Amino acid sequence: MSVKFAETEQTTGTKYVGRAVDRIDGPAKTTGEAKFAAEYPYPGMAYAALVHATIPRGRITAIDTAAARAVRGVIDVLTHENAPPMKPAPKVSFLDLSSLASGTSVNYLATDEVHWNGQPVAVVVAETPETARYAASLVRPAYQELPAAVDFAAEEPNAVPQKGNLLAEAAADKGDAQGALAAAPHSVDLTFTTPPHTHNAIEPHATTAVWDGDRLTLHEGTQNMPWLRKHLAQRFGVPEKSIRVLAPYVGGGFGGKGSVWAGTLLAVLAARATGRPVRLALTRESVYHTVGGRTPSTQRVALGADAEGRLSALIHTSVSRTGRVGGMPENITGGSRHLYAAPNIHLRQSTVQLDLLSNTFMRAPGESIGTFALESAVDELAWELGMDPVELRMRNEPERDPVGGQRFAHRMLREAYALGAERFGWRERDPRPGAMRDGRWLVGMGVATAYHPSMRMTASVTIRLSADGTVVVRCGMHEIGVGAATVQAQIAADELGVPLESVRVESGDSDLPPGPGAGGSMQTASVAAGVLDACAKLKRTVLGLARRAPGSPLRGRKPADLEARDGGLYHGGRGQTYAEILAAAGRDHVEAAVKGNMLGFMVQTLRDRRKWVKAASGAQFCEVRVDPDTFEVRISRWLGVFDVGRVINARTAASQLRGGIVMGIGMALSEQTLIDHRTGRIMNPSLAEYHVPVHADIPHIDVHYLDDADPTMPLGLRGVGEVGITGVAAAVANAVRHATGKRVLDLPITLDKLV
Structure with missing residues (x-):
């Protein structure tokens, strides 16, 4: 990987900001000195394992724990029949952002109700983790099964319009987009689908919980200690100040550790019930069953343009899902609100509730899958017009926000595309589909725009x-x-x-x-x-x-x-x-x-939103090779050029951008959570069957950034953690379209969709 490192002492007058400084936590992690949530020893430590429901919806009519209790070393088996009570989860309110921490609204082990296939219905506590897992396999629940809705495609017609909130708007109308589309001399009207995705951090979710009277010490891999602390105080009826959360190192998060899930709550509950320190380290399969992931989506993108490629209409609608017991809608059409200068725009987001585990934040929620649909449609319009896709994008680059009319706090997409096209050798691209070859391989080149809003808190x-x-x-x-x-x-x-x-x-x-x-x-x-x-x-x-x-x-x-x-x-x-x-x-x-000062900060943020649009952006360039007989797709080259404001650490920023691209390649080519449409069961709950990219899948990735400060942000910086994944799936799909002439509308791009 090559990275543009800023010449900081000359260009910024600083000694350290902008330099490629080694991470100060590197030695601790590479030598094993760093401790994670499941590595803290306590005298008398007990271990917990979960028992998961095997139906999507219903009630527990009986639960046989005798065989589990008979196993030597079992301390207790907690079910809805004997577990100490927790208070219900607080209702979600944007007046109290910590309420967003509730992964689901289920009051675990306080009800006989089952809300999804995989919901924890019992916890076994034992002297060793092996004993706990074995005893959990002996617990036998019996159920009264109730009708359940678990098939997203079948339930999509029941979707209802999504309500906007303080963080994201769900709809926009400017002009008459439908009429302009009908009148446009050139148009595309496409429907895209994306599957659900599951979190697979290197460190699976783990909790070590220790009660001392009403004081709780919690070792937890969390992305939000204040939210977790307040949530636990509410659920267990103790003051916040009596809870200490320790998370010095977190082995990957990507949004999956931003909420409070069943494993954390039940570890704390088990520690209180047994009077022992309790560790609950989820298996990979338990992560799939109890930690939310990315929603599936169906999206329509329709674009109308004149013969010169100037957009006259932009329509982007989406349907996503939440769980019936929780989950947040995603800002899927967010990029379409800001990226292109169309005089007529229509945006709508809808949601449907299913009897599945709640969805949750996952790297660039909304924008990651929304840019796949939008940027694929823009590319298809370029084919319709016979125009270079980079030129089409630049011809429709807005001077102000297309919907709200606000100024852009900082936007250098033209510069990113110009630099990217030069460095990638875009001029060497033969525009004809299937015309470029390397031996027997078909070669394709694709581009897409990356976009993610820039935010900050106190x-x-x-x-x-x-x-x-x-x-x-x-x-x-x-x-x-x-x-x-x-x-x-x-x-x-x-x-x-x-x-x-x-x-x-x-x-x-x-x-x-x-x-x-x-x-x-x-x-x-x-x-x-x-x-x-x-x-x-x-x-x-x-x-x-x-x-x-x-x-x-x-x-x-x-x-x-x-x-x-x-x-x-x-x-x-x-x-x-x-x-x-x-x-x-x-x-x-x-x-x-x-x-x-949260109140003052929120007031200022709302004022700023009326004045500015702040975002990180970039240009993704992808080259693929496709086998003409087997339709195997190999990504052979990648270049990302980003406008992320001022870069504080050249090495860690490039690593973040590269990591986002790698995750986007997984979304494009392999990742999907497969759900049985009869039972709601996840059919591939392991890394043996849920395919994430490995080293052999990833090409040389060239990362550049413009390193130009955003005057409205501290030190001129913007976040780099999520913009890297946006536009990636579209760039891959667009390159495949160039190589094969086939437009894939449904992720992931697997062999069967190219045959």
């Missing part, structure tokens, strides 16, 4: 500067494998003018000042804003100490006059080190804290 941050020159940044943020602590250390080092190695970042503990969740590509920007404010406050405090010292060269200076460098504050060639200032003041350290 973060509370404390920074401590000691007389020995060390700096400690404290924030309850999350390290889910992205280098979160590394980038904040880089920012603090630059702001305070100290060596990077003197900065330590404390995170992953709910006792720390609360940070945002690691989701929505907003953690870095959110925490960076807090770090910048805390550093500024700290420097003002240090300057105040210096001013009071007789003979200090900083007396009479204002904060704006000073430069933080060489471990101190300077004006021109005169100044003092922090050690000198603190020694003169008789202090061994100074500290500054900033506290996030």
Whole structure:
């Protein structure tokens, strides 16, 4: 992989921001020193395993636990007949964002109702994990089965219009899109489908729960400690302050660890019921049964254009699903709201409820599958017009937001496409389908636009500067494998003018000042804003100490006059080190804290949304080779050029963008959760049958970014975690269309769809 590394000292005037800095958590992870949720020892540890329902909907009429209880080493078997009660899950409200943490509304083991095939109906607690799993296999529930709706395609006609919310709108109308489509001299009108997808993080969900009276210590791989903590306090009737969540390392999340699922709740419940520390590490199959994934979708995209390729109509509608006991609709048409300058636009999102496990956030929810449909349709329109697909996109690049009319805070898609086309050799593309070959292989080249909104939340941050020159940044943020602590250390080092190695970042503990969740590509920007404010406050405090010292060269200076460098504050060639200032003041350290103001932040965010559209974007270029006899598809080359604002760490940003592309390749070619339309059973609940990309599937990936700051975001940065997956599936489909002449409308692109 090649990456454009910023020449930071020349272009930005900083010492660390923009550099390809090694991750500070790298040594701990590569040596095994880093501990994850299932690796903390406690005396008297017990182990739990789940028993899953085998029907999609109904009631438990009896549950035979005798054989399980008879197994040596079994401590208890908890069912709806004997489990201590939990309080119900709070209702979802956008006035309390923590209510979004409820993976489902089911009050586990407090009801005999079954809501999906795989719902936990019992928990076995034993002395060893092997004993727990074996005993769980001996539990025998009996059911009264009730009619269930589990077939998405069959239930699609029952979909109802989705309601908008504060985070995303579900509909838009501008002009007369239907009339403009009918009158357009050139048009395409296509229906796309995408399957459900399941989370497969390297670290399966795991919980270690320890009660001490009414105090709970929880080791949990979570992406949102504040939400989890509040949720558990509500469910178990204890104060938030009596719960400590520890998540220093999370072995992958992608949205699947942003909500509270059955495994966490039942581990905490089992620990309270048995009076023992309890560990519940889900098997891969249990993850499929109890942790939500991506919704399937059906989408219609219709485009009308004149002979020059200027759009006259853009229609994008979608149907997705939620569970009858929970799940959030996805912003599938979000990209269509912002990407193309059409005078007539019609957007609608609808949902249908099924008797399946609730869907949940999964890397770029909505945009990942929405851009597949939109960008495939744009490519097909290019074929209809006989126009280069890059030229068609640039001809319809808007100056302002097409629906709302707001200004773009920062948008460099033209520059991304120009650089990408040059570096990828787009001019060498023969526009005729099936005309390019490499030996016997058909060669195709495709492009698509990447797009993901840029957001941020509040973060509370404390920074401590000691007389020995060390700096400690404290924030309850999350390290889910992205280098979160590394980038904040880089920012603090630059702001305070100290060596990077003197900065330590404390995170992953709910006792720390609360940070945002690691989701929505907003953690870095959110925490960076807090770090910048805390550093500024700290420097003002240090300057105040210096001013009071007789003979200090900083007396009479204002904060704006000073430069933080060489471990101190300077004006021109005169100044003092922090050690000198603190020694003169008789202090061994100074500290500054900033506290996030959620109400004020939300008000400002709503104001900003009326003024700006903020998003990361990019151009995805893909080359495929297709066997003309077997229709095997191999991706041979990839280039992504991204406008993600200012990049803080060249290495970790490129890794995130590349990871998104890899995940998008899986979505394009192999990933799908197969559901039995009679029983609602997941038929491929393992990595042996659910096919994610492996090394042999991934080509050389060339990643570039423009590294131009967004003036409306902290340090000019935008999130990079999710934009990389958007547009990927479409770029693959468009390359396959070029190679074979066949347009695949249904993901994944498997051999049977090309024969």
